[in-house]
Amino acid sequence: MADDLIIPTSATKAEKYQSLIPQIQGLLMGEKNQVANMANIAAALKEGMDFFWVGFYLVDSADELVLGPFQGPVACTRIKKGKGVCGTSWEKEETIIVSDVDKFPGHIACSSASRSEIVLPVLKDDQVVAILDVDSDQLDAFDEEDAQFLSQIVGFLA
Ligand code: SME
Secondary structure, three states: OOOOEEEEEOHHHHHHOOOOOOOOHHHHHHOOOOOHHHHHHHHHHHHOOOEEEEEEEEEEEOOEEEEEEEEEOOOOOOEEEHHHHHHHHHHHHHOOEEHHHHHOOOOOOOOOOEEEEEEEEEEEOEEEEEEEEEOOOOOOOOOOHHHHHHHHHHHHHO
């Protein structure tokens, strides 16, 4: 049975992640179902970090992602490999930080309110099985600190 998250007020971004990470580990402990685990990661990040949109796209076929567990406004359901930020992160198997979505060629706008984003591949047995996408309604909201903490979090799904 999950308890309420403890979210520090007036904390730095790093302190918020540091508080959330053990709580996320606790939520995932003993649960093998990855949809359930992704759902709790999305909920914990949305509530704990106050992101505009946070969720997963799952590899559904050799060339397409499909929307998975997420928190936030409704979103596009399918993204082709190599398309948008998510499809590019999948194809390149690397984290992408976009400080201004209007400046990323081919960015897929699921919501006009989204201004910046970070996308990380979720790897299992050296294969990309999903993508974590986090959007902000502020420009330039993400940096290497987010990349580092979010990479630790998606590592729990490996
Ligand atoms: N902006 C993403 C699409 C997903 S939504 O932001 C939720 C992209 O360009 O891949």
